[in-house]
Amino acid sequence: MKTILFFLTLILGINQSNAQTNSEKILVGKWILVEEADSFPSDIEPLEETDSDSDFDSDSKTDLKNYLTFKNDGSILVNQMGNDYKATYRLKDSTLTFGNRIYSIIKLEKEELVYKEKDDFFDTHYYYRKLE
Template identity: 65%
Template sequence: MRILIILTLILGINSCKAQSISENELIGKWILVAETDSFPDDIEPLTENDSDSESESDSKAELKATLTFNKDKTIFINQMGNEYNATYKLTDSTLTLGNRIYIIVRLDIEKLIYKVKDHLFDKNYEYKKAE
């Protein structure tokens, strides 16, 4: 019985430590580098201006977004000059930004990829760590 209690405590402490490591990797400024859809390669998503070649360059301009995660569980969001402050919460692979819920696909010291939870077509957002 004592062994079971000791193992439970050790595993509990390790899981708390693992969670804080992920949060430590999240702290800092992240720059959006890509947005990708989950469409198969042979299916083209419909757009309003398919014939416009400028629409591709405009979509690159729309990628100017940054996320700044702080240790006090607040986040500063800058999307093309529109600035927002919110709170965030990281639980396992679920990231909550304000009232929106995302699933973390990948998180390490250089790259953050997440997708919107419970959408029909997944859109992945890929960020790189600013230095």
């Protein structure tokens, strides 16, 4: 009886360690940044974007978007404005870590991801929509 209980516990333990959580399953896929919102203190004015890049082709600006691609193996591909970076990520409770950056997840649903940098002075929120 003890042997059966031991093997049953062993099998369940192995399955639990290999199983992804529901949040991890939702996170896997390609996400696009749709909004970046700052909550500035009332005495700080955000800088306005200037039109100093007037010779920059406006058609190519539309291609410069931010994407995150989370994979099952714990790797992430970050595409920021056309530049690709690879790193590993980890999701634990409401903390998302990729590379050396730590974020707090505000919302994670099937089609929506919202996170902010942990302990960020300006409390910037990043809103992503799932593509795949």
